[in-house]
Amino acid sequence: xxxxxxxxxxxxxxxxxxxxxxxxxxxxxxxxxxxxxxxxxxxxxxxxxxxxxxxxxxxxxxxxxxxxxxxxxxxxxxxxxxxxxxxxxxxxxxxxxxxxxxxxxxxxxxxxxxx
Numbered sequence: 001x002x003x004x005x006x007x008x009x010x011x012x013x014x015x016x017x018x019x020x021x022x023x024x025x026x027x028x029x030x031x032x033x034x035x036x037x038x039x040x041x042x043x044x045x046x047x048x049x050x051x052x053x054x055x056x057x058x059x060x061x062x063x064x065x066x067x068x069x070x071x072x073x074x075x076x077x078x079x080x081x082x083x084x085x086x087x088x089x090x091x092x093x094x095x096x097x098x099x100x101x102x103x104x105x106x107x108x109x110x111x112x113x114x115x
Contacts, residue, residue: 056097059083064104067095072104 059065063075065085073085076092084094 055102056100059097059100059103065100066102066104068099068101 059075059078061075061078064072065075065083066072067085071085071087071093073087073093075083076086077084081097082094083097083100084092086092
């Protein structure tokens with residue numbers, strides 16, 4: 001009796017065979033998992049990267065920025081690929097545009113909300 005149920009569960013009894021249903025049905029969970037990853041992980045990251053690229057493109061001389069390293073400074077000069085920011089009186093640093101995390105005003109608003 002136990003072996004009859006086991007054989008039926010394995011598809012060996014009753015002549016039904018092992019393959020049942022649509023073979024594409026096995027791919028539905030994979031497709032759903034990809035869709036979930038796309039909407040929860042990939043798409044928001046692409047949106048954030050697009051906003052960062054737009055922000056870097058809109059920088060102008062005089063903007064106060066914060067770098068990925070945490071330095072605050074004012075933009076003094078700009079080229080196509082680099083920025084020269086003044087981090088203290090008569091102290092200027094040249095860096096790539098891509099190292100700018102955001103404008104400093106955005107961080108000041110976050111700090112005020114936290115207090």
